Every structure is written in structure tokens, then in C-alpha cells.
Amino acid sequence: MSIKGKAYLAGIYEHPTxxxxxKSTAQLHAEVARGALADAGLTKxxxxxYFCAGDAPGGVMAMADYLGLKxxxxxxxxxxxxxxxxxxxxxxxxxxxxxxxxxxxxxAGKPRTGAMPPRATGAEADFETAYGATTHNIYGMCAMRHxxxxxxxxxxxxxxxVAASHHAQWNEHAMLRDVVTxxxxxxxxxxxxxxxxxxxxxxxxxxxxxxxxxxAIARGLKKPLVRMIGAGEALxxxxxxxxxxxxxxxxxxxxPPAFAEAGVTPKDIKYxxxxxxxxxxxVMQLEDIGFCKKGEGGKFVADGNLISxxxxxxxxxxxxxxxxxxxxxxxxxxKIIEAVRQLxxxxxPKVQVPNCDLALVHGTGGLLGVRHGASTCILERx
Amino acid sequence: xxxKVKSQYPAxxxxxxxxxxxxxxxxxxxxxxxxTACGEPHYFPRAICxxxxxxxxxxxxxxxxxxxxxxxxxxxxxxxxxxIGYVTxxxxxxxxxNFVDCDIDKLRIGQKVKVVFKPTDGAxxxxxxxx
Numbered sequence: 168m169s170i171k172g173k174a175y176l177a178g179i180y181e182h183p184t185x186x187x188x189x190k191s192t193a194q195l196h197a198e199v200a201r202g203a204l205a206d207a208g209l210t211k212x213x214x215x216x217y218f219c220a221g222d223a224p225g226g227v228m229a230m231a232d233y234l235g236l237k238x239x240x241x242x243x244x245x246x247x248x249x250x251x252x253x254x255x256x257x258x259x260x261x262x263x264x265x266x267x268x269x270x271x272x273x274x275a276g277k278p279r280t281g282a283m284p285p286r287a288t289g290a291e292a293d294f295e296t297a298y299g300a301t302t303h304n305i306y307g308m309c310a311m312r313h314x315x316x317x318x319x320x321x322x323x324x325x326x327x328x329v330a331a332s333h334h335a336q337w338n339e340h341a342m343l344r345d346v347v348t349x350x351x352x353x354x355x356x357x358x359x360x361x362x363x364x365x366x367x368x369x370x371x372x373x374x375x376x377x378x379x380x381x382x383a384i385a386r387g388l389k390k391p392l393v394r395m396i397g398a399g400e401a402l403x404x405x406x407x408x409x410x411x412x413x414x415x416x417x418x419x420x421x422x423p424p425a426f427a428e429a430g431v432t433p434k435d436i437k438y439x440x441x442x443x444x445x446x447x448x449x450v451m452q453l454e455d456i457g458f459c460k461k462g463e464g465g466k467f468v469a470d471g472n473l474i475s476x477x478x479x480x481x482x483x484x485x486x487x488x489x490x491x492x493x494x495x496x497x498x499x500x501x502k503i504i505e506a507v508r509q510l511x512x513x514x515x516p517k518v519q520v521p522n523c524d525l526a527l528v529h530g531t532g533g534l535l536g537v538r539h540g541a542s543t544c545i546l547e548r549x
Numbered sequence: 550x551x552x553k554v555k556s557q558y559p560a561x562x563x564x565x566x567x568x569x570x571x572x573x574x575x576x577x578x579x580x581x582x583x584x585t586a587c588g589e590p591h592y593f594p595r596a597i598c599x600x601x602x603x604x605x606x607x608x609x610x611x612x613x614x615x616x617x618x619x620x621x622x623x624x625x626x627x628x629x630x631x632x633i634g635y636v637t638x639x640x641x642x643x644x645x646x647n648f649v650d651c652d653i654d655k656l657r658i659g660q661k662v663k664v665v666f667k668p669t670d671g672a673x674x675x676x677x678x679x680x
Binding site: 290293294295310311413536 | 563
């Protein structure tokens with residue numbers, strides 16, 4: 168059974184806050200749920216499917232109870248920052264199978280003014296925890312190897328941040344709105360070689376939510392119609408240490424089935440939301456998705472190729488995680504939201520892609536150089 | 550985490566599946582697992598082979614030698630920079646580690662390294678240093 172054309176993204180909401188010292192995490196989940204319902208023109212009583220990940224306090228049972236939901240389908244798959252993209256694919260499956268008709272996906276948290284939930288560990292803990300793996304140094308290791316094998320440069324990576332900043336200047340809610348240059352990035356302090364401070368995403372409080380529904384219900388609502396036409400998901404890890412290769416991600420497995428299901432190719436995509444936890448994340452993902460060959464991501468992103476109205480692939484036009492928002496260090500949700508804005512024609516006029524009728528949303532989650540998930544979703548305007 | 554890398558390392562919790570690894574570490578031996586069904590070595594050690602899923606896995610002492618696959622110098626650390634990276638052992642498996650007792654500013658991909666154990670409150674932990 169395919170999900171192609173079966174599920175519609177009827178409601179979206181990105182919390183405007185980036186500093187939420189005066190709110191609880193559960194409250195933020197409720198606020199983004201209200202926002203997405205209002206955007207869709209639906210009410211809480213309409214929701215019969217609920218999806219949340221590790222950021223939801225107490226997990227899906229506690230969160231659904233707090234929100235006062237009565238659902239017949241639930242899912243708490245957690246693959247870090249791309250959980251919400253995987254939820255989107257799973258919601259489409261559930262809707263296609265008739266398991267629910269109006270699904271709510273929420274993300275919220277406050278790492279900026281509160282504590283981050285601890286990272287879960289597994290059987291590897293005794294053999295890895297002591298070595299101080301963090302997002303910065305694990306992604307730094309990926310960048311180091313990419314540079315070693317392909318000659319990728321810090322200047323090329325910097326172009327990713329430059330593009331994000333060009334977009335963020337138009338977003339009144341963006342955490343960082345100043346346009347930066349390649350020199351600004353490579354002259355910013357080194358955090359974990361070869362990644363500089365400006366190669367890293369922002370840390371923000373906030374959240375977002377999405378409502379996914381059936382065609383019949385979506386057609387009765389007022390928003391422009393945006394639907395799922397393809398989805399894929401995958402995992403990658405060291406797997407016993409055999410044939411370790413940090414130059415590619417699970418995206419090489421999540422993207423092809425999504426394109427096949429949608430019946431489109433990377434060159435058909437008008438707009439791409441690609442998770443930008445770090446600049447290297449984008450370069451690797453663009454290669455893995457197939458926008459360019461493996462090893463040529465650095466050249467692909469250079470010279471403004473990701474800037475809307477300038478380059479060939481308008482990308483993360485809200486300013487992305489690098490400049491706009493990265494709630495709970497989980498960037499998948501905001502990637503979905505900006506893609507829907509683009510397909511509706513609701514992006515900022517300075518970054519709106521003309522006649523944007525086909526968009527890709529892709530994310531990875533977890534630690535790219537250790538264990539991570541990936542999800543690719545392809546959306547179209549009807 | 551950085552503090553632990555610099556000064557006091559956390560003691561491994563251990564479990565029945567990995568006890569022999571930590572017992573060997575206490576004797577200064579660095580062990581990997583090999584599957585006698587498919588012949589493939591792996592790390593960290595499992596009872597069931599992660600490749601062919603056979604339960605015919607056996608302990609094997611590693612030479613503790615390998616090369617740096619990649620690394621990064623973590624500078625965002627209250628206790629000073631530390632080097633994290635992957636080593637590919639001569640036996641085949643790659644593993645996550647820190648590079649210690651060496652000039653971390655001179656590390657490079659492909660460099661030869663060897664295992665070195667550091668004490669904890671429990672079993673010693675394996676790290677790597679330049680060979």
C-alpha cells in the first residue's frame with residue numbers, strides 16, 4: 168500500500184518564542200497544538216491520532232493525557248531531530264490505512280532556559296560514554312573525514328550558513344537575523360575541528376506542530392491543499408565497527424524509496440527543507456538525497472546555490488536551524504512547516520519560490536557519526 | 550563528560566555479556582569478539598554476531614593497534630580540549646575513542662595508534678595513543 172496522495176498537511180504552527188523561561192514544556196506542546204488546530208480550522212475533539220517523541224514530558228501517555236486527547240492511534244517513535252518527519256510518514260500510513268483521520272504531531276521544549284532531556288543510551292554505553300561524544304565533535308568528525316576524502320573546504324561549508332542567514336534576515340522571529348559572510352563563518356571561534364561556531368545551529372526554546380488528515384477532510388477546510396506523495400525512513404550506526412564510513416548517512420536509504428513512491432527525481436524539486444544541525448549535515452544530506460554526486464556537496468552549496476532567488480536549490484527559507492529556530496535541538500518539525508509554507512505560497516515574499524508545487528523535506532536525527540535516523544518526505548501542492 | 554575525560558573516568562557498569570571484556574582489561578588485555586560461523590570480528594562485544602546472527606562468537610585478544618579513521622578536537626570543554634575519534638583496528642573493526650598521552654594538535658587521519666588503559670573506580674577503560 169502506498170501513502171501517495173492519501174494524507175494532507177492541513178495545519179501547521181511554529182511557536183514564535185525562542186526564549187520561554189515563563190512556560191513549561193508541556194504547556195509549549197499544548198500551545199503549538201492549539202496553533203496548528205487554529206491554522207487548520209479544526210478543534211481538539213477532532214484529533215484521533217497523536218504522535219510525539221522524546222521531547223514530550225513523560226512520553227505519549229502522559230502527554231496525551233495532559234493535552235486531554237482521546238485517540239485511536241498513537242506513535243512515539245524517537246529518532247532525535249528527525250522524529251517528526253518519521254511521524255509524518257507514519258501518520259500518512261495510518262491515515263491511508265484508516266487507523267485515524269486527523270493526526271496531531273507536536274514538538275516542544277526549552278533547552279535555552281531549562282535543562283535538555285538526557286540522551287538515551289543503549290548496550291554501547293560502557294564502550295562509548297566515557298569518550299565525551301557531543302553533537303559538535305561527532306559532526307566535526309564527519310566533516311573532518313569528508314574534507315579528507317573529497318577536499319571539501321571550510322569555505323564551502325560556510326556557504327550553507329551564509330544562505331541560511333540571507334533567508335533569516337526576512338524572518339521576524341529568527342534567532343539570528345544578521346546576514347553573515349564566508350569570512351565571518353571561518354573567522355568565528357573553532358568549536359570542534361573543523362567546525363566553527365557559525366557552522367553550528369542555534370539553541371532555542373519553542374516548538375511546532377502539524378495536523379495531517381484525509382483528502383475528504385482537507386478539502387472541507389480553507390487552507391491550500393498540500394499532500395504527501397512519498398516517504399522513506401532508515402537508520403545507520405557503526406554496526407559492530409565493520410566497514411565504518413562516515414561520509415554518508417542513512418539518507419542514502421531513506422531518499423530513494425521516497426522519490427520512487429512520489430514518482431519524481433531530485434531535479435524536479437522546487438524547494439528543499441534539509442536539516443541543518445551543522446553546515447556539514449546539509450552538505451552530506453544533499454549528496455545522499457541525490458541533488459549532487461557524493462563528494463561534490465561542497466561545490467554544490469558554494470556561491471549562494473541554496474539562496475532563494477539566487478541559486479538553483481532554494482533551501483530552508485525560514486533561516487533554518489542555523490539562524491531561525493532549532494527547538495529542543497530537534498530540527499525536523501520546523502523543516503516540515505517551512506515546506507508547507509512554501510507550497511501554500513505563505514513563505515515570506517522575499518524568499519517565496521515562484522509556483523512552488525513540489526517540495527522535499529529531509530532530516531537526520533541522533534548523532535550523524537554514530538547512530539542516527541533519517542527520513543525523507545516529498546510533498547506537493549494539489 | 551569532558552571533566553571525566555580529563556580527570557576521573559566513569560567506571561564501566563558491566564553485565565554478564567561483557568564481563569570477560571572488563572576482566573581482561575583489568576589484566577591489560579584488549580579483547581574483541583569474532584564469530585566462528587561467518588568469521589567476522591566485531592566491536593563492541595555482543596553474544597550474538599551482529600552480521601550473521603550466529604551465537605558462535607568467541608573472545609579474541611586484539612593487538613590493540615590501528616589507524617585513525619577520523620577525529621575532532623573538542624574545544625568547547627570546561628576542562629580543556631580533548632580529542633575524540635574513530636580507530637580502525639588492524640583486525641578490522643572500528644571503534645570510538647579518545648586520543649590521550651600525545652600532542653593532539655598533531656593528530657592526522659591515517660596515523661598509527663595503540664591502545665592504552667586508564668584506571669577508573671572499576672575496570673580500566675581503553676583509550677588510544679600515538680604509536
